[in-house]
Amino acid sequence: MRGGRSGGGRDDRTASAGELFAAARRSGEGPLNGDWSAGWVARRLAAAGHTVVEPGAAERHAAVTLVVRPRGGELEVLFVRRADVPGDPWSGHMALPGGHRDAADADLLETARRETREEVGLDLPRSAFLGRLNDLHPVTRRIPSILISPFVAWHEADVRVSTNAEVQYHIWAPLGALRDPARRSEVRYPDGGREHIWPSILYEGDTIWGLTHRVVMNFLDIFMERTSQ
Numbered sequence: 001m002r003g004g005r006s007g008g009g010r011d012d013r014t015a016s017a018g019e020l021f022a023a024a025r026r027s028g029e030g031p032l033n034g035d036w037s038a039g040w041v042a043r044r045l046a047a048a049g050h051t052v053v054e055p056g057a058a059e060r061h062a063a064v065t066l067v068v069r070p071r072g073g074e075l076e077v078l079f080v081r082r083a084d085v086p087g088d089p090w091s092g093h094m095a096l097p098g099g100h101r102d103a104a105d106a107d108l109l110e111t112a113r114r115e116t117r118e119e120v121g122l123d124l125p126r127s128a129f130l131g132r133l134n135d136l137h138p139v140t141r142r143i144p145s146i147l148i149s150p151f152v153a154w155h156e157a158d159v160r161v162s163t164n165a166e167v168q169y170h171i172w173a174p175l176g177a178l179r180d181p182a183r184r185s186e187v188r189y190p191d192g193g194r195e196h197i198w199p200s201i202l203y204e205g206d207t208i209w210g211l212t213h214r215v216v217m218n219f220l221d222i223f224m225e226r227t228s229q
Helices: 010-021 038-048 108-120 175-179 210-227
Strands: 060-071 074-082 098-100 129-132 146-154 167-174 184-191 194-203 206-209
Touching: 038 129, 038 146, 038 210, 060 108, 060 167, 060 210, 074 108, 074 175, 074 206, 074 210, 098 108, 098 146, 108 129, 108 146, 108 167, 146 210, 167 175, 175 194, 175 210, 184 206, 194 210, 206 210
Parallel strands: 060 146
Antiparallel strands: 060 074, 060 098, 074 167, 129 146, 184 194, 194 206
8 A cells, every 4th residue: 555645525535426326337237147237336336325434634544446347247356465565564465456545636536546557557437436335444453543445446357457566466256256155264363462353255265354355245235135136
């Protein structure tokens, strides 16, 4: 995650959410016939709404992008494994592209776009961002207070991913695998002298947990009922 302190406040984030929910440019009724579309995903996000957490005046902001693409009648989610960096609390973790808001970013959506472009080489237009998930804070004292805003973006399957030095590698995980109860597990992690147990998802040798797991579960909660019909 790149450094940089944030600006802006509640009006900025509320306007971005309204803009994103209106951004769908494609139609389609979705996965009943395997025909996933950006419009269908955007409508599900709009129907679910989002929770905005009001940050403190000195709180830092960050944004991450949950990139989805249609492939083989399924939706896939893009994850990155972060580089091993001493002192970085997310070092070596599975994550979503993202990072701290820079002063030059017009809003948090621009932070998400910039970080996605820098980390995985996807230069997504604003219209590719279909909605916003719940804002969240880290729950461990090892990480300074920061407000993280997750955005959902649509990615056409034929665009190449190219990672930078902040990323070891990337994977695409099918939505069905992320929902599979057989892949649920736990991570034991020391925090403040105590060992905490965090829920996780196992996929092809990688473990998705922590903040990334919370974002993914928020996304799955929105789509679980509809995709099971």
